[in-house]
Amino acid sequence: MMSSKQIAMFNNQEILPFKKNKREDFNKEILKDVINLREELKPDIPSTTYLTHGIHNVYPAKFIPQVPRFVIKKFNHKGKIILDPFAGSGTTAVESLITGNSNISNDINPLTKFLVEIKTLKFNPRDCFSYLDRLIYHVDSIFKSDLKFTPKWGNLDYWYPPEILTELKKIWGYIHSIDENESNIKYILKASALFISRKYSYGEDGSPKLFRSKQKTMKMKELTNKFHEIGYKLLRNELLGKAEQYLGAVTQFNSSMKTEFMKVNSIGDTSKQFLMVLNVSIEDLGKIIPKQTIDCIITSPPYIYAQEYFRSTKIDMYWLDMIDDDLIKKLTKMEIGQKPKPFWDLSADLSKIRPFKNTLSVIRELSEKFKSKDNILRYEAYFNDMMYFVRLSSNLLVSKGILAIFIGEPKVFGTPVNVKDIISQMMEESNFKIVNTYFDIIKSRHLLRNRLNENPDGISGEWLILGEKL
Ligand SMILES: C[S@@+](CC[C@H](N)C(=O)[O-])C[C@H]1O[C@@H](n2cnc3c(N)ncnc32)[C@H](O)[C@@H]1O
Structure with missing residues (x-):
């Protein structure tokens, strides 16, 4: 943990107030929960590329293995089912298996299946x-x-x-x-x-x-x-x-694997350790994974305005013969935040949960600060998708199940967006109690940089939000 002197420098960033007294809370929170995940897990994880984590180390916005390991260790998870709905390069899969847990890795990117497979190849x-x-x-x-x-x-x-x-x-x-x-x-x-x-x-x-x-x-x-x-x-x-x-x-x-795990295509016998890899958009995940079957979700969702996962990985997918130019276009449209739609247009089953009134008004208020109004729909689409994801998580988790979200706080059009507070609010409105909010002071991902998302500038770390399903 950091000393308060070191911590002060993380407070000069403009964070928009969420609730009236949020700024004071924010300072207190930082003092309590600043963490350096690499240091914290030094005895467990010798390097960010240990075991198979160094294979294809160029996946965009990949998080370090310390992120999932921290959550697994904190809750003493063993023999549990851990889901990563935005699995990317499969970091959570490796950490789940190595700690004796089962894993379900999903991503809309077809490359994920290949990466999880190679990182968890089984042989004597x-x-x-x-x-x-x-x-x-x-x-x-x-x-x-x-x-x-x-x-x-x-x-x-x-x-x-x-x-x-x-x-x-x-x-x-x-x-x-x-x-x-x-x-x-x-x-x-x-x-x-x-x-x-x-x-x-x-x-x-x-x-x-x-x-x-x-x-x-x-x-x-x-x-x-x-x-x-x-x-x-x-x-x-x-x-x-x-x-x-x-x-x-x-x-x-x-x-390093202490137990024998099975590779499966559907959730069947959950008494044995297993790995399942899915390649669907989160909108379809609820059709495949039964409700209340997951013990823990550990994930880093896409950044707001950072929808570049296909552009960054298409070189690999073309050579692997997974895609053609048309499929790339189709998949890009399905990425988080790509479908401009108004908030109230939430998908059938999950929309039965009451609307997030507070969250909605905060997001609306924030978007009014943007100089360009043209992209407001896309900005709202991002949070709309995030709301869907939080609700879905609430459905899939067992009672007292853990939702761990690793997220940064970018500037959009020059305006800082307090994603951490917005997502925490979404969680509280979706049957979760926030148990901890950590601020990891070291950049734990290779971040994407583009014109609209100014995240890599001025952000010195990222947030880990831990919620427990009530
Ligand atoms: C921040 S990356 C995850 C990186 C991962 N934690 C790792 O260590 O490699 C976010 C992922 O979300 C995926 N994604 C974007 N939109 C999605 C959607 N609608 N459904 C499922 N996955 C999606 C992207 O393809 C990307 O791999």
Whole structure:
């Protein structure tokens, strides 16, 4: 925990009052609940990339494993069912399983299924060396093969120099053809090839967002020259190096698992530890997960005005052959906050809960401060979706179940939006008691930066809201 002297600097930020006396409460709250999750969990988690967390470490707005671990530890969860409805790269899945809990990971992004699968691959650590032999065999076979795969990506040529593209098509052509009997090897090679496909593209690979930068163009010149010198061996060695690293990570994950878990497609026998991965919008989650079956929800919902998850991950999904240009457009429209709709248009079943009168008026009041009125509908759509999510959580959780939400407080059009207070209010109006609100002083996510959401500037940490269902 922090000293009050250190804490004072977090109070200079303009936070709009929520209730009349909120500003005083806010100060008290900060003094009580400022936390440094990395420090707090040092004995449990040696690094943010431990076990399989370092695989595909570029997922946008991914949180650090300390976030789910803190919640699991605080409530002493073991043998529980933990849901992450916005699972992203699968951080909560790994932490749930490793601590002896079951996990349901859902995300509208099809990439999540792949990432959760690779991060939780099951095999006997003793087979590690025979896997390594197979990896070497396959990597060498790639460059002798004539197979080719061309992703259904409209402007593919924009992202790669032609000679590199030819090699990548070869790599992916071979990997896609590997027999499913060797699915573990196939997963590891796919994840390694994703790394190469980002690194050898004009896309900026130091940032989750996909864009062409001057620096990366210069870097690509260097890499292409190197390729002309060394030839395909450059890519072969990088691919094998990554594959070895990922094999090591998955071996460690398996060595650290104390119990045997099952991979399932529906909730059946909940007495055994299981993992289930879903790929639906939260609007459909209530149709799949029965009411009052979940013990704990740990999640970081999308940022307001940060709907860039598909743009940032499409490079991976094209190569994995999961999407085409049309599907990307369709999915983007289904992201949180993308569907402008008025507040009262809430979906059937969940709308039976009485409307959030207080929350509604606060959000309306806030949106009036925006200089541009054009985007108010989208802003309201975000909170509308968040309300839906909080209500859904209340339905899915068992009595005394925990809802843990990790969220930042961005500025929208220059106006700070007190998302933490708004969501806490939503929770209180949806049958939750707020048990704790923590302010994690270290940035725990790779944040997206864009024109409207100024979150990365001036925000020194993020909030963790813990609520208990009454
Ligand atoms: C902040 S990220 C979660 C990152 C995750 N905690 C991790 O560690 O990787 C938010 C996620 O919400 C997902 N998302 C956005 N709209 C959604 C929707 N309508 N239904 C389900 N998931 C959605 C995005 O695809 C994104 O992966």
